Amino acid sequence: MAALVLGILCFLPAVGLILGVIALVQIKRRGERGRGLAVGGIVMSSLGVVLLAIGLLGGGAYDAWEGFKEGVREAGGSGAPFSVKKGECFNAQDGSLEGMAYDVDKVPCSGEHQAEVFAGVLLPDGRFPGDDAVAEKADDRCYALLYTYAMDSWAIPDDVDVYYFTPTRESWALGDREITCMFGNTDAKGTLTGSLRRDASSLTADQLAYLRADAVLYGALNTAPDTENLEDDLKGDKEWAARVATALKDQTGRLRAHTWQDGAERPVSGQADALDRAREEWRKAAQAADVDAFHLHYERGSALLEGRAAVTARKALGLATTPPSPGAEADGDGAEGTGDGKQV
DSSP, rough: HHHHHHHTTTHHHHHHHOOOHHHHHHHOOOOOOOTHHHHHHHHHHHHHHHHHHHHHHHHHHHHHHHHHHHHHHHHOOOTTTTOTTTTTTEEETOOOSSSOOOOEEEEEETEESSEEEEEEEEESSSSSHHHHHHHHHHHHHHHHHHHHOOOOOGOOTTTTEEEOOOOOHHHHHHHOEEEEEEEEESTOOOOEESSOOOOOTSSSSSHHHHHHHHHHHHHHTTTTOOOSSSGGOOHHHHHHHHHHHHHHHHHHHHHSSOOOOTOOOOHHHHHHHHHHHHHHHHHHHHHHHHHHHHHHHHHHHHHHHSSSSHHHHHHHOOOOOSSOOOSSSSTTTTTTOOOOOOOO
């Protein structure tokens, strides 16, 4: 009877199973009644043992799954313990911004740090698009958003590169859809010092007006044909020059329409005059009869864009005064360029 009770109530089912077997042996030896109860106890106790095993294994599997999910979220980014937001700076725990990242240490942007987050992008729901597709999307969107955070391209050091956290196939299954865009050193183990943020939250009204006018020009400059030599696509280059000339007209109009403070009126006016001369050269380049004529006016017009007048105006406004080096990562203020960002 004890075996049946223990089996039914699942109290120590293994004990109930043992008692049931002992009872059967005793019944057989002594010729006593109660065989049915003993068998019932064995059955119920056996069932209890099975249920207990399932419960223990199920609990272990649950714990293992929870641990797996936590690990994936740490690697994936969205909602993870190391998740970082726009404007925050951090160091990678393994000392490098390349490869898998499982944790980061947030630090003040004023001091040395490995990365500064400048944007976040949410991908649409659906099936995981694949690592290559996610990386391509990250490359496009991060470069497009770069200059909304760092509007002054002259203030971006030449040794700064773009990196990003992206969802993995595992983290995607758990709801991770976020791409995190960040600045880092061109040396994956190098550091940055100070924030690169130059947007409406950190600029004066005059600085913002100047950089927004600059963005019109640099946006046009960034539409140049993707060719090695002028001879490869003269028609495309002339169309590009026409776009630049139009952008210069828009830019100088914006500069002259704004009321400048603190002695910046004359320097900015001087820059507008230089841009007028540049516009005439770009207009001639757009009408050039051959490659030599195009090249002549293109060089003259380009020299006037970031010359002494631009440096003087920027100095008066408290902006960076060193033009980006040719081929530097920053293509220009507000330009929605693309590059070879580094996936983390």
